[in-house]
Amino acid sequence: MLYSRLVGLLWISHQLVMGMDGECGVFTDLGLQHSLIGTSLNVQLLLYTRANSTCGRILKHEDPFSQPQLRPKRPTTFIIHGYRPTGSPPGWIDEFVELLLDRADLNVIVVDWNRGATSINYLTPVANTPKVARNVTDFIKKMQDHEASLSSIHLIGISLGAHISGFIGAAFEGRVGRITALDPAGPQFTDTSTDKRLDPSDAQFVDVVHTDMDALGFRKPLGHIDYYANGGSDQPGCPKTIAGGSGYFKCDHQRSVYLFLDSIKNTTCNMTSYPCRSYQDFLDAKCLDCDQFKDGGCPVFGYDVLHWKERLLQLNQTSVYFTTNSLHPFCKTLYKVEIVTWNQETKKAYITLKLYGKEQETEATIDHTASEFQQYTKTTLLAQFDQGLQKVEKVLLRFRTGNLLCPRYKLRLLRIQLTPIQSNLRPMCRYDLLLEHNKDVFFRPIPCRVFSF
CATH class of the missing domain: 3.40.50.1820 (Alpha/Beta hydrolase fold, catalytic domain)
Structure with missing residues (x-):
């Protein structure tokens, strides 16, 4: 009985390797x-x-x-x-x-x-x-x-x-x-x-x-x-x-x-x-x-x-x-970020953004170089998120100087606009924000006004 079972198993294995x-x-x-x-x-x-x-x-x-x-x-x-x-x-x-x-x-x-x-x-x-x-x-x-x-x-x-x-x-x-x-x-x-x-x-x-x-x-x-x-x-x-x-x-x-x-x-x-x-x-x-x-x-x-x-x-x-994520799915979701500041002096900083949906969240840190912000001048950045959200209900915004020897100044935003690059979703805006070094600021985005710099 044992012998016949072994022969049967060998035959099945042979068929799997050889094909029909x-x-x-x-x-x-x-x-x-x-x-x-x-x-x-x-x-x-x-x-x-x-x-x-x-x-x-x-x-x-x-x-x-x-x-x-x-x-x-x-x-x-x-x-x-x-x-x-x-x-x-x-x-x-x-x-x-x-x-x-x-x-x-x-x-x-x-x-x-x-x-x-x-x-x-x-x-x-x-x-x-x-x-x-x-x-x-x-x-x-x-x-x-x-x-x-x-x-x-x-x-x-x-x-x-x-x-x-x-x-x-x-x-x-x-x-x-x-x-x-x-x-x-x-x-x-x-x-x-x-x-x-x-x-x-x-x-x-x-x-x-x-x-x-x-x-x-x-x-x-x-x-x-x-x-x-x-x-x-x-x-x-x-x-x-x-x-x-x-x-x-x-x-x-x-x-x-x-x-x-x-x-x-x-x-x-x-x-x-x-x-x-x-x-x-x-x-x-x-x-x-x-x-x-x-x-x-x-x-x-x-x-x-x-x-x-x-x-x-x-x-x-x-x-x-x-750019890609480190694992599947590799695709990233891109946003064009436009910032206009009140600050009289030119400031340099790194920006972190986190988007919150109903049950999801995704984060992007723009740190390949320190971005430069001049008064009343639009600074454009590229934010890359590991996934897209159908509806953004809340946004976290943080900045840091990256220089421990510099004074920890504040960044006064006249406007921030987030525009999705690869979808038909509308741009999101927020006006008049005060950012403190390395502190999270939360806001709910609103429709953008017809307003340009």
Whole structure:
């Protein structure tokens, strides 16, 4: 009896691994020993569709269509990972596949080049990137022979995978539909010519996000639109010192993937981005004008940016900025804050705002620089809240000088106006407030008067 039960369990396990109509492919799982001794390049292509969303089918380069799930006329998205120093599979692969298939009926092909990306010597995977590109290029040519359209191909490349995507696109003279580059690798690619890295000519549309440009990522623009999340370097919630362990090295870099995943699944919490000369100007609320995008407004980050494709192509290369929370949902709610003071002398201060709804509250501290307040002069600030409120019933306002040696002066407000940037809610105002250093002042906002400075 025990023997028969064991046989039955083994058969069920076999079916789960193999699938009902063939073997399920598995992403290559290596270990630290492989990283130390190095690995020889081998590219495995794993196909996922809505018919086999949890069971990847291994595609044969010599005969791609031996797998009936691969439909050449269906749009195809390739996911191309980057450097894998420890040899482990990317933890986000399964979610990536699932979310893409939830959004559209696609061929999703995971390009597994872990054997070739795993090495303690970063230069080895870098040298393998053109080889991976040639492998995938040959596969796409076979798809073309079966009437697959280049314009329906989307290459999503992470780190080194971004440049692999660029090499593939260049091989087709930029006729590939879209390349999405998630924090393209910087080391060994910075200051190289365009034929040795990703550039806008590699696809009909190239969108790029930068999250670690001061370390593992690429600093300069590489696409038709380049998103600099939180300025493009230090990401909220990531370790700031080596005491944070491995996260100190990879958290900022990997955040690009999780931001993009959030853009696929979270269609109600859009991360709107703003064209600007610098991140500092963005934080100073100097870049909230979206007129150049006409009726479409400023572009959102991520999967749905194709809604702005035509306008972005006209603008050629556009750098945009946005900020995020440290966790899902990543989108922030922005308010333009305008303050006019009574004080005769110019004052500098940091401002904290807290909004209260019926059962919610959210806070924003504007502390990237001390704001300057001059008498009868409107000072504009950007307040970023971790969530939006449908109705603001009460506001907390606090200021501090940030300088322990300065006298703790008072800030006399003639007017404060809070205008939500990403919604149709009306501006809120309050008049004639006296603020004392580091003390909370509460007020109920009222409709703004037609009154300007």
